[in-house]
Amino acid sequence: PETFRALGVAEFFYRNRAIAGFTNPTRSVYQTIRELIENALDATEMHGIPPDIRVIVKKLQSESDFDLLEITVEDNGIGIPPEHVPRAFCSVLYGSKYVNRQSRGVFGLGVKMAVLYSQLTTGRPVKVVTSPLGDPAVYEFEMTIDIKTNTPKVLKKSVSRSNNFQGTKVTLYIEGSWGSAKSRVVEYIKRTAIIAPYANIYFRYPEDDSYRILRFSRSTTELPPAPREVLPHPYGVDAERLKSMIEHEEPNKTLLRFITEHFAGVGRVTAAKFLRESGFGVRRTLRTLKDKDIVRLARAMKTWKWKRPGGEGLSPLGEEILKLGIQEVLKPEFIATTCRPPSSYEGYGFIVECGLAWGGAIQPTQTPSIIRFANRIPLLYDENIDVTRKVVDKIDWSTYKVAFPAPLVVVTHVCSTKLPFHGLGKEAIADIPELEHEIEMAVRDCARRLREHLSKIERETRHIRR
Amino acid sequence: PETFRALGVAEFFYRNRAIAGFTNPTRSVYQTIRELIENALDATEMHGIPPDIRVIVKKLQSESDFDLLEITVEDNGIGIPPEHVPRAFCSVLYGSKYVNRQSRGVFGLGVKMAVLYSQLTTGRPVKVVTSPLGDPAVYEFEMTIDIKTNTPKVLKKSVSRSNNFQGTKVTLYIEGSWGSAKSRVVEYIKRTAIIAPYANIYFRYPEDDSYRILRFSRSTTELPPAPREVLPHPYGVDAERLKSMIEHEEPNKTLLRFITEHFAGVGRVTAAKFLRESGFGVRRTLRTLKDKDIVRLARAMKTWKWKRPGGEGLSPLGEEILKLGIQEVLKPEFIATTCRPPSSYEGYGFIVECGLAWGGAIQPTQTPSIIRFANRIPLLYDENIDVTRKVVDKIDWSTYKVAFPAPLVVVTHVCSTKLPFHGLGKEAIADIPELEHEIEMAVRDCARRLREHLSKIERETRHIRR
């Protein structure tokens, strides 16, 4: 006889933490650090604050085969209001990024996974010091997650006067393998800095019996435009979502008003045309819709010919940052960059930017190397199921005069209000057809310019030989 | 200023359904069907009942660009007690497989994802008819999920007298792309049947404007031994889990009794030795343990030299079923199979079985083809991040006299009390080091026998030529 039970959501993610990137002691160290850094960058850059980020990894006296690490990430961001701190750090599925806007964070889970991992390896509470924007006080918390109930346990809390501190500082204690994680963490931070020339990043970490410091100083205070929250697009609708939107609306509102107010890029004329052609009265009120009408309305919205979403609210890197970053990290002899026009999938807008680097300091490889970014996050793992790898592998590079081994690196950045991540660990992007198409167009665009460059070199070489 | 909110767990999985395999209208059809079939097989085979499974896919009149499908899966399994039916189908993270036992289901999520998908595409409720083992009544339900609260809404419920029906029948209405899903679903069902010669499987599905029937009749009523629930192993422990186990115990129980009762393969002598060597009194009671003692105890358990888990409770396919299945589906000229001794990772036991097929009806390919199974589930997607693909690709096949293109297929089956799935869609197995090692040993074992076979053919061919 089977024994039924409900599993608490915190317990579910604790048991299945491998699915959120906490697979082994090396990757868990990497995931912990990156979740904290991504929160810090969201808290600064998305709010017009040039980021000052400090990342300190300390090795403490370990009582096991693994390293005992103290991880601290500090930022000068907007901070967290004290009434939200306990749940933001110790209640799974709690956050401020559940809106239709481009951001690094998406699941309301990241820092909680790190806290869970810290708790299960060391039992030590997470320490958070924060002073929210405009608040003269500084709040200090020490907390753990009660896994059974998914609620925070605040062990210590204090308030003090701010001495000019504004932002957030998070400290966690975890067990893991620093030795094998180090190169990945260093690479992650370098790549983050490369595409964020407006950020100061200070990274101090253990090396042999001492420490090493990696410092990136900002070369500009000019930030990219902050991403904006946008209304959903009709192509992203489904019966459940529509039902939920209607439930929260005034019952006497007309369908015409409902559609123009709730959906992006739908003006009164378009909305009226859509409603009439789909068999709905423009003055019909929401209260008159039965469930099967809502299903019919959702279907009609999904199949009608709307103007597709543009890049509204999106914040791409820009070709200048992409070029500079590629130059700095790869030191190639040739670079081609491109930015595709905005596109969308299922109603979510996205923009693909691509850079191709050739020669110079690049080591030849049997297949093109790829460097991936998504919503400004460097993606280092799970390359084999990433859409960029798929695109780069299906291209016949001989048509672009490339013969392997070749010194070729393809760099891609995708930004979107909803990135189609493969997994909760945010490491690979799924091969959604529209996205795959745009990446392919971008790569081929750059590849054509590489071909011109290689042809030019070929002609010059023949010329010299005469 | 950021707006904080808690996201309900049902809403989280609804929004992120792509991460659970519901990525597009083709794969969503596949995922819906397989989640139902896996539940049906768990309900029969794991309880000593030779499975009779009926899978009916019907195309209904569609009002959109997509197919409207009625999916029905019926089994003769142990059924579901009526008090559990609503939550089993309409409350995310509810199920009977949260125990340490080999089963197809693991997350308590699968059928709910199918119900969510059905609800958001068609708005129609799920229909469940069930008669639990030993219960003369038949219960019929029509239900939906209230996504906001993660609770079931029972729209209809009726009880009637059973006319010999025992088992469960689930009917869902979904929108999706049957045309592109068909070949995957057919392949999934064929592969399921191939390794379950004790099952009757009847599959009726749309083809052109009509239907096609695929029928597998059992060739034996002998079932493999049912997997058994086993105690956790000390290597699988962590501070949180230990704390939770201790909280549920009598406070006056001694550490010695606690360890021998709660952990697999730990006898009194071993437990006493472990406790003394780790600095804990054997008669010390649980109530005297502070949090930091529990952390220290967990660490000690993780690093001590315990006898590793064996295959206790596991139920492998067996080489006979593996051979017969490979013969039937691939019709090769040569087969080698092997079963590795039980191994474990992080305290979870697993067994790797492998088969290698060569020639005959197999078409030559540029790299070896692979056919994967895990806990008897055929894995058809995400091959590129599966551990079997990684192992097969890193082997230098020329040492086994294989030159590509070659007619070579590698078949693997892994069974475990906890499969290291990459994602919630249960499609690929992560490359845990111990697992990767065992799969490599198994493949090389079979490859050596292939080499003997190919050498023999080589010698015979040279012989004939003289």
Ligand SMILES: Nc1ncnc2c1ncn2[C@@H]1O[C@H](COP(=O)(O)OP(=O)(O)OP(=O)(O)O)[C@@H](O)[C@H]1O
């Ligand atoms: N350094 C920080 N500064 C300001 N706010 C923060 C910081 N770290 C976390 N937060 C807040 O806590 C919330 C929860 O963080 P968490 O990492 O768990 O989720 P997320 O970033 O929203 O999504 P994801 O799971 O993808 O990381 C965030 O949404 C944000 O509002």
Ligand SMILES: Nc1ncnc2c1ncn2[C@@H]1O[C@H](COP(=O)(O)OP(=O)(O)OP(=O)(O)O)[C@@H](O)[C@H]1O
């Ligand atoms: N056909 C069936 N016969 C008997 N019990 C069933 C059947 N289908 C579902 N159940 C019960 O409902 C529970 C929930 O099913 P669900 O598919 O959501 O989760 P699961 O199978 O436990 O795990 P997974 O998410 O990996 O599929 C199961 O654990 C099982 O107890």
Ligand SMILES: [Mg+2]
């Ligand atoms: Mg985050």
Ligand SMILES: [Mg+2]
């Ligand atoms: Mg299931």
